[in-house]
Amino acid sequence: MPHRYIPMLKTKAGEIVALEQLSSGAKDRVLPLLHVGESLSPSFAKNMATAWGSRLIVVDGSFNFNHTGSANAALGLVQGLRNNGTPVMPSVSYADAAQYVQAASMVRDDHGLVVKASLPQIGSVVGWVVANGWSPSEVDLVIDAKHIGSVDVPTYSGYVQSILFQNAQALQQFRSVTLAAGSAPKDHGGLNYGPNHVPRDDWALWSSVRPLSPVRLDYGDYCTGHPDLTEPPGPAMASATVSARYTIDNHWLIIKGRSTGGQYGQPMAVQYMSHAQAIQAHSGFGGVQSCWADTRIQAAASGAPKMASRQKWSEIAANRHISLVADRLP
Numbered sequence: 001m002p003h004r005y006i007p008m009l010k011t012k013a014g015e016i017v018a019l020e021q022l023s024s025g026a027k028d029r030v031l032p033l034l035h036v037g038e039s040l041s042p043s044f045a046k047n048m049a050t051a052w053g054s055r056l057i058v059v060d061g062s063f064n065f066n067h068t069g070s071a072n073a074a075l076g077l078v079q080g081l082r083n084n085g086t087p088v089m090p091s092v093s094y095a096d097a098a099q100y101v102q103a104a105s106m107v108r109d110d111h112g113l114v115v116k117a118s119l120p121q122i123g124s125v126v127g128w129v130v131a132n133g134w135s136p137s138e139v140d141l142v143i144d145a146k147h148i149g150s151v152d153v154p155t156y157s158g159y160v161q162s163i164l165f166q167n168a169q170a171l172q173q174f175r176s177v178t179l180a181a182g183s184a185p186k187d188h189g190g191l192n193y194g195p196n197h198v199p200r201d202d203w204a205l206w207s208s209v210r211p212l213s214p215v216r217l218d219y220g221d222y223c224t225g226h227p228d229l230t231e232p233p234g235p236a237m238a239s240a241t242v243s244a245r246y247t248i249d250n251h252w253l254i255i256k257g258r259s260t261g262g263q264y265g266q267p268m269a270v271q272y273m274s275h276a277q278a279i280q281a282h283s284g285f286g287g288v289q290s291c292w293a294d295t296r297i298q299a300a301a302s303g304a305p306k307m308a309s310r311q312k313w314s315e316i317a318a319n320r321h322i323s324l325v326a327d328r329l330p
Contacts, residue, residue: 145180149184179217194256
């Protein structure tokens, strides 16, 4: 049975386009997990349902709950997706507030739910699941290692393996188990101008742990993003560099540009066209059948109009990443 991929995404317009433009083969390998951010567009549920159709999707509203003190945004998204024909599983974490856990539990249906837990929580997560009135057999467990960009992967892999073996009997009770992590940089401040190759340590970790795991492990990551869902302030975005992220085997190709203002500023359209040309010329470009993002990069490299926006390149980055992971999974 092929492994499943759980990309951990944000409730942004770019994610809708990235998922909608996946090939049908890629969609069959993917279970998107949507994290509700600080705010949610009223049209998000309808647009996402149109993009994803009747395939299953997961909604995690814990961050929004912590930000607003209410589960209304998450519950509204669940209901909105279902009203438009998209089945939904709620997602909760071991450390979530009891009020949010209760609210999410109330909207679970025959599809069950996703439970996220950190590695140290694995030993007690079965008891926590049962105490909440659920059966482990209706739960897809996501072991979320969060951001691991600064760890030594071989050493950390040994630690993860030991946790899995210590808790193998408990883990086998769940419907599925996914090992998820993130290693993409939160921003481009620590990178050099121009092309950078950043190791995909999350993929390296899973690839190292999976063959020896005592339980079947599916794969999850934070796509090309970071686990921190906090929105950057407006001034920070206004002065942000015009940069591009492109996923290749084992690395991200991240091209750091410049801001559009100031002494060394350059127009966004000029920079994105240059980034597209550099990506297209890279030896890692392509290699995935029916990848919409690659066609967009080729168009941008040739000077096609309407390609110079951060949202457009967010769509491209996410679609390429998800397409490649779905293609490379065993």
